[in-house]
Amino acid sequence: MKTKFISNLSKPINLLLLMLVLGMAACTDDDDDSVNNQPGVSANEEELITTVVIKVKDTLTDVEQTFRWTDPDGDGGNDPSIDTITLAPNTFYEVEIEFLDESDPSDVEDITEEIEDEDDEHLICYTSSPQTMLNVLRTDSDGTYEVGLESTWESFTAQNGSLKIVLKHQPGVKDGSCSPGETDIEIDLPVFVQ
Amino acid sequence: MSRRILLGCLLICVVTFNINAQDSCNLRLFGRVSDHHDGSNLAYTNLLLESAASNRIGVSADEQGRYEVDGLCPGNYSVIVSHIGCEPDTFFLTLKASRRVEFKLEHHLEELEEVEVSAQLEDAAVSESKLSEAMLRQTEGDDLAERLKRINGVNSYRTGSNISKPMIGGFTSNRIQIINSGVEHQNQNWGDEHAPEINPFQHVNYKVVRGANAVKYGGGALGGFVLVEPKPLKREPGIDGKISSLYASNNRMYASALMLEGNSKFIPQLSWRAEGSFRRAGNIRSPNYYQDNTGLNDQSISWNLAWFEDTWKAEVFYSLYKSELGIFSGAHIGNLTDLRQAIAQERPREIDTEGFSYTIDRPYQLITHELVKGEFSRYFDRSSLKFTLSRQFNIREEFDKERPRNKEIAALDIPEFSLSLESYQLRANYELDRGDLHYELGGGLGNRENSVNSFVDFIPDFNSLDANAFGIVNLKQGNYLFSAAARLDLTRYEVNKLLNREFTQFEHEYSAFTLSTGASRNLSDQDRISLKLNLAERAPAINELYSEGLHHGTASLEFGDNQLAKERSYNARLVYAKQTAKFDAEIQAYGQYIQDFIYLEPNGFDLTIRGAFPTFDWQNTDALLRGIDLNVRLRPASDWELSHQSSWLWANQLNSDENDYLVNMPANRIEHQLTYRPNRENALLNHYSVWLRHQYVFRQERYDEAVEIALPPQAYQLLAIGLDKEFKFSNKITGQLGFRVENLLNNTYRDYLNRFRFYADEMGRDARINFSLNF
Numbered sequence: 001m002k003t004k005f006i007s008n009l010s011k012p013i014n015l016l017l018l019m020l021v022l023g024m025a026a027c028t029d030d031d032d033d034s035v036n037n038q039p040g041v042s043a044n045e046e047e048l049i050t051t052v053v054i055k056v057k058d059t060l061t062d063v064e065q066t067f068r069w070t071d072p073d074g075d076g077g078n079d080p081s082i083d084t085i086t087l088a089p090n091t092f093y094e095v096e097i098e099f100l101d102e103s104d105p106s107d108v109e110d111i112t113e114e115i116e117d118e119d120d121e122h123l124i125c126y127t128s129s130p131q132t133m134l135n136v137l138r139t140d141s142d143g144t145y146e147v148g149l150e151s152t153w154e155s156f157t158a159q160n161g162s163l164k165i166v167l168k169h170q171p172g173v174k175d176g177s178c179s180p181g182e183t184d185i186e187i188d189l190p191v192f193v194q
Numbered sequence: 195m196s197r198r199i200l201l202g203c204l205l206i207c208v209v210t211f212n213i214n215a216q217d218s219c220n221l222r223l224f225g226r227v228s229d230h231h232d233g234s235n236l237a238y239t240n241l242l243l244e245s246a247a248s249n250r251i252g253v254s255a256d257e258q259g260r261y262e263v264d265g266l267c268p269g270n271y272s273v274i275v276s277h278i279g280c281e282p283d284t285f286f287l288t289l290k291a292s293r294r295v296e297f298k299l300e301h302h303l304e305e306l307e308e309v310e311v312s313a314q315l316e317d318a319a320v321s322e323s324k325l326s327e328a329m330l331r332q333t334e335g336d337d338l339a340e341r342l343k344r345i346n347g348v349n350s351y352r353t354g355s356n357i358s359k360p361m362i363g364g365f366t367s368n369r370i371q372i373i374n375s376g377v378e379h380q381n382q383n384w385g386d387e388h389a390p391e392i393n394p395f396q397h398v399n400y401k402v403v404r405g406a407n408a409v410k411y412g413g414g415a416l417g418g419f420v421l422v423e424p425k426p427l428k429r430e431p432g433i434d435g436k437i438s439s440l441y442a443s444n445n446r447m448y449a450s451a452l453m454l455e456g457n458s459k460f461i462p463q464l465s466w467r468a469e470g471s472f473r474r475a476g477n478i479r480s481p482n483y484y485q486d487n488t489g490l491n492d493q494s495i496s497w498n499l500a501w502f503e504d505t506w507k508a509e510v511f512y513s514l515y516k517s518e519l520g521i522f523s524g525a526h527i528g529n530l531t532d533l534r535q536a537i538a539q540e541r542p543r544e545i546d547t548e549g550f551s552y553t554i555d556r557p558y559q560l561i562t563h564e565l566v567k568g569e570f571s572r573y574f575d576r577s578s579l580k581f582t583l584s585r586q587f588n589i590r591e592e593f594d595k596e597r598p599r600n601k602e603i604a605a606l607d608i609p610e611f612s613l614s615l616e617s618y619q620l621r622a623n624y625e626l627d628r629g630d631l632h633y634e635l636g637g638g639l640g641n642r643e644n645s646v647n648s649f650v651d652f653i654p655d656f657n658s659l660d661a662n663a664f665g666i667v668n669l670k671q672g673n674y675l676f677s678a679a680a681r682l683d684l685t686r687y688e689v690n691k692l693l694n695r696e697f698t699q700f701e702h703e704y705s706a707f708t709l710s711t712g713a714s715r716n717l718s719d720q721d722r723i724s725l726k727l728n729l730a731e732r733a734p735a736i737n738e739l740y741s742e743g744l745h746h747g748t749a750s751l752e753f754g755d756n757q758l759a760k761e762r763s764y765n766a767r768l769v770y771a772k773q774t775a776k777f778d779a780e781i782q783a784y785g786q787y788i789q790d791f792i793y794l795e796p797n798g799f800d801l802t803i804r805g806a807f808p809t810f811d812w813q814n815t816d817a818l819l820r821g822i823d824l825n826v827r828l829r830p831a832s833d834w835e836l837s838h839q840s841s842w843l844w845a846n847q848l849n850s851d852e853n854d855y856l857v858n859m860p861a862n863r864i865e866h867q868l869t870y871r872p873n874r875e876n877a878l879l880n881h882y883s884v885w886l887r888h889q890y891v892f893r894q895e896r897y898d899e900a901v902e903i904a905l906p907p908q909a910y911q912l913l914a915i916g917l918d919k920e921f922k923f924s925n926k927i928t929g930q931l932g933f934r935v936e937n938l939l940n941n942t943y944r945d946y947l948n949r950f951r952f953y954a955d956e957m958g959r960d961a962r963i964n965f966s967l968n969f
Contacts, residue, residue, distance in 0.1 A: 049803055075744055075802045076751060114599035173545055183528030186805035
């Protein structure tokens with residue numbers, strides 16, 4: 001995002017000072033530009049997560065449903081679009097969760113793989129409210145602790161509520177619980193068990 | 195010791211005298227003798243002139259410090275200037291024509307005052323406070339804001355322990371302007387966590403100018419100005435220098451600085467100075483734990499070269515400052531839930547309080563600031579003309595705690611937030627002194643070019659052009675002094691903002707007008723009263739217009755508004771000062787009404803993928819500030835001094851429906867200091883002072899619950915103790931030893947003006963020792 005160097009009006013000033021500066025051990029402005037000086041493109045752009053995709057499969061019928069929480073224009077701007085999770089009562093589901101960067105519709109990035117690569121630093125926590133609506137058990141492991149990219153959900157009686165999904169980044173501090181580390185994602189989705 | 199030759203002779207004068215004066219001894223030397231530190235006149239000073247050609251000539255200055263010697267022959271002179279209470283000093287000068295020379299004398303240590311607060315006599319519209327020589331020595335190596343907070347009414351607005359910004363009368367960032375070596379310091383000033391890039395050891399004087407009325411320094415600084423003024427260069431032949439070192443126990447900081455300056459008798463016109471310094475500090479320790487990753491590491495170099503002639507002076511100044519500032523790892527949070535958890539817990543997590551280390555890891559800031567300045571001054575008989583051309587370059591890189599998940603990109607270790615700002619300024623000043631009437635006119639042109647070099651932009655790329663002009667007139671009439679000044683600033687922004695992955699261009703033009711007047715009256719030899727009134731406007735800053743994004747430390751979203759109106763401030767300040775042999779007092783009372791005050795208005799919550807964040811929008815409102823700063827110094831006996839300083843502030847936002855308090859305003863505070871400074875014949879006991887300081891900071895009770903993330907912390911009090919000793923090894927070599935302990939009782943407290951008050955306690959006990967050698 002570098003813009004042009006000299007503003008038109010101040011050209012004489014620039015030239016004069018340039019002469020002054022050239023004679024000295026002046027620092028230059030190209031220290032870090034080699035990496036990211038193309039307009040609109042930055043090496044760390046991929047960090048953004050805009051979308052959470054929840055794939056829910058009924059273990060008896062094998063019917064698969066997909067629910068999305070997505071905010072492609074990032075913080076602020078347009079409000080996120082949030083699907084309502086609809087489940088049948090007293091049913092078991094196998095669930096997979098995916099994280100995407102859809103900020104550029106022509107180049108959707110899958111962040112899930114990066115979380116898998118560093119699964120010992122990540123934990124996904126699911127909190128049902130009310131608690132008696134849904135029982136979520138993480139079924140995958142980083143070798144020591146659960147991760148939460150895969151889980152089983154058991155629904156109870158018909159009711160409405162919400163599910164909080166939190167992705168924690170816990171480098172060096174992962175202990176299987178949700179409290180340490182920093183919150184990378186914290187979303188709430190409405191849930192209808194009907 | 196150095197002195198500046200202020201005014202030369204008119205060019206025609208010089209030519210005429212040069213022709214006539216070669217063989218005739220009819221030259222005149224005249225001027226004034228003043229105190230090097232506060233500029234006050236030194237009455238009845240003795241001057242002894244010596245030259246190879248003539249005999250010794252002795253004269254005495256009058257009660258105003260004025261002197262005059264007639265019938266001098268052209269040639270080289272040494273002038274020995276002596277005054278009761280001052281070291282006699284020798285000055286060298288070349289006389290080719292009649293000229294005016296101002297001599298400045300250094301006082302003894304025991305004569306130095308702790309904080310000198312004085313309204314500058316030359317401009318009744320300005321209220322200026324200067325950091326005393328003793329305070330400069332005591333705080334050497336501290337950050338700018340930490341040094342300036344010794345001045346009453348000035349606070350340090352901080353982010354953790356090693357990022358601090360000066361705050362004057364409740365204002366900081368966009369409402370404060372720092373003038374470094376005569377040049378407007380251009381950095382990413384808008385950010386609360388962006389500290390000014392000022393070398394903590396530079397051979398300078400610090401001044402704080404309150405109110406927006408000092409129009410010659412800039413427009414739009416509604417809070418005031420901080421002047422970082424290099425001390426005058428050495429004009430007599432030889433090389434002087436200074437070595438300073440310090441060690442602080444709390445964060446185990448060690449720092450050193452070397453300054454050399456000189457002049458050669460072969461080229462007496464040329465004076466130079468070179469400086470270099472570094473600081474290295476590790477994690478700071480609160481009374482109960484270390485704060486991980488709070489180290490700092492900075493270096494600076496600077497030099498200047500000046501060529502002095504009777505009628506002109508040319509100077510080049512260069513400085514480079516680099517710093518690496520660790521940010522407390524426990525203050526880096528992902529979202530509001532994390533922040534609430536941090537506020538709820540009494541102390542930071544174990545993992546963020548592991549122990550001492552000098553290592554700086556992520557998160558940290560890496561900052562480089564460079565200044566190049568060329569200055570040319572032309573002196574006439576009663577007037578002078580000065581041109582200044584400068585270029586500044588500022589790089590700010592902020593590295594987040596988390597590296598990118600993608601290993602390839604993480605390996606590049608690039609900053610998540612990176613800005614560079616390049617700016618040029620050209621200024622011209624003309625001064626005319628007609629004794630009781632003094633004029634100053636000036637104008638300037640400048641540009642700024644801001645480039646965002648990271649994906650996170652928060653503020654956009656922009657170019658700005660600034661043009662300004664000002665005029666000041668000061669008039670002395672008997673016991674009265676009147677001042678009036680006006681200034682116009684024009685700013686044009688060209689903004690390149692990234693919207694939906696495309697750059698969109700916006701343009702803005704603003705004009706800002708400043709008008710200030712002042713009158714002061716000497717009621718007697720001992721007291722003076724002055725009233726200053728001014729009107730000042732400030733154009734919105736780039737962040738107020740265009741900021742967009744998340745503040746990590748405060749878990750809040752901030753949005754600019756490019757339709758904001760400029761601010762207009764109406765300010766009145768009344769100053770009364772009294773000075774007697776046993777007693778000094780100064781009271782300043784001020785009121786400031788700001789129409790269309792630009793502030794962050796809470797605007798509910800915005801839902802993001804990291805949860806809901808409180809949202810703040812930049813808005814115009816009206817605000818009213820009232821304050822009182824009080825300074826009293828008692829000298830009941832010659833060895834003892836007791837000082838009091840207190841600062842009181844009420845700051846409201848004037849909404850139509852309710853009166854809310856402004857956020858982040860300093861709480862009221864009181865400070866007392868007792869100093870023992872024996873004045874004995876015994877060389878061992880002489881030249882030292884011992885002091886004890888008590889500070890009480892009230893809880894900020896005037897807060898707005900809708901805006902505060904957490905309730906303001908409790909009141910606290912601190913004790914500090916110190917010892918200063920001056921050594922004289924020879925006539926040329928002197929040394930100073932300073933020892934002080936801050937937070938003597940190792941109190942646990944948090945400060946409202948620290949943005950990291952949610953996360954950790956302030957620094958615990960800190961013992962500091964510093965030594966400097968002048969040669």
